[in-house]
Amino acid sequence: MKKGKSTGAKAxxxxxxxxxxEIIxxxxxxxxxxIYGALKHSSIRHVQARHEQGAAHMADGYARVSGKPGLCMATSGPGATNLVTGIATAYMDSSPVIAITGQVPRSMIGNDAFQEVDxxxxxxxxxxxxxxxxxxGEIAPTVEEAFYLADSGRKGPVLIDIPKDVQNEEFPFDSEKRRNLEGYRPTVKGHPGQxxxxxALLKEAKKPVIIAGGGVVLSSGFEPLRTLVDNSRIPVVYSLMGKSALDNDHPLNLGLFGYHGRKVANAAVSEADLILAVGTRFGDRSTGPLNSFARNAQIIHIDVDPAEIGKNVPAYLPIVGDISDILPRLCELVDRDGQDRDRWLRHLGEIQAAANERSGEKDN
Incomplete structure (x- = not known):
């Protein structure tokens, strides 16, 4: 056990x-x-924003690019509330952000103290x-727990509010102390039967399409998605958050679908008899009116968050788990000897050619 006197901020x-x-x-x-006093003696780099909202967005951007939790920090009251828009963005886009806020001393909480906000x-x-x-004494295990929660299952933001007197409090710091989260064990491995x-459904489908969402990007599922597409010759459309899921110049990448999507991408979804939805929440900007969305398609919905499956669009076959686990296993079962896609791909090519001709473009 490694124990020594410390303050809450140093801990x-x-x-x-x-x-x-590495950076906050x-x-x-x-x-x-x-906390700033403790950072001065640390290797963690601090980047000061012009405004707390910018700090939250920077932490979000760092998390998306690095794949690690992004950290942001603000003082109490207006400083903390200025983080809200950035935290909400991270929540909606499943980005692992840890926000740390100062709070008034414990004895003042609930007394409408200066810059006190719940x-x-x-x-x-x-x-x-x-x-x-x-x-x-709660700080270290709380931080350990926050990192685990933010970066596991469906990723997302966590906030830690620390009163100023707790930051200054001296205590015997145990750097090895851990908190065991028995109640939080998200499903990562997809059910083999599903x-x-x-x-089997992918092999039988005559007009299948894959919808790649932000979950592919967050789980770094690029390689298994590309392998699945190459082996099955199933065209791909993407949501805004899934834009980088497949190489932009891949011949089976039909582009963005939805309100602001390409004609061929929307046609593929509308005419499909099977949709493999990978890490997407079927937001209204993508689906349009739900009563007219993909009327002829059976939908296989893969997502690490079971609450997203069937929330907006009914799933014919739900698969709960991490895309980085499920897609490689699916690739092993879908080989190049499956359904002939030539007719389907030729039809989509004709739609794209007609759209290009009308717009006067060689390519879109």
Missing amino acids: LVKTLGKNGA FGYPGGANLP ITGISIPITKHDYLVQSA IKRAA
Whole structure:
């Protein structure tokens, strides 16, 4: 056991570093100054934003590019509330962000103190979880838990609110202390029977299409998706969040579908007899009126969050799990000797050619 005297702020910074934190985006204020003092003696780089909202968006961007949780920090009251839009964006797009806010001292909470805001109450609808830390000894296990929650299952933001007196509180810091999350075990591995059924449906389909959503990008499922597309010769459309799921110049990439999508992509979805939806929530910008969406298609819906499956569009075959686990296993069952796609692909090519001719473009 590694124990030594520490303050809550120092314990916070040490635990952030232990969990791989390299950079934190923030804006200082009275209620988080002890944390800034501790950062001064740390290898963690601080980037000061002009505004707390910018710090939250930068943390979100860092998370999307690096694949690791992004960190942002603000003071209490208006500093904390300025993070809200960035946190909400991360929540909607399943981006792992950890927001750390200063809070008024514990003795002042609930007394309408200067720059006191119930940020944990405000953030409940836009975070996976939030914490109001009540003692310095809770800081390290809370941070460990926040990293795990933000970056597992369906990723998303977590907020940690730390009163200023807790940041300054001295205590015997145990750097090895852990918190075991027995109640949170998200399903990662897809059911083998469901995956076999999906493979059989893909082989039988005459007009299949794959919808690639942001989940492909978040799970780094690029290679297995490309392999599946090459082996099955099934065309792909993508949602806005799934734009980089497949090479833009891949011959089977039909492009963005939905309200602002390409004609050929929307036609493929409309005429499909089978849709393999991978990591997409079927948002209204993609589907349009639900009563007219893909009327003739059976839908296989793969998502790590079971709450998303069937929420907007009924799923004929649901598969809960991480795309990085499911797609490689699906690739093994779908080989190049499946259904002949020539007629379907030729039809889609004619739609694209007609659209190009009308717009006067050689390619779209």
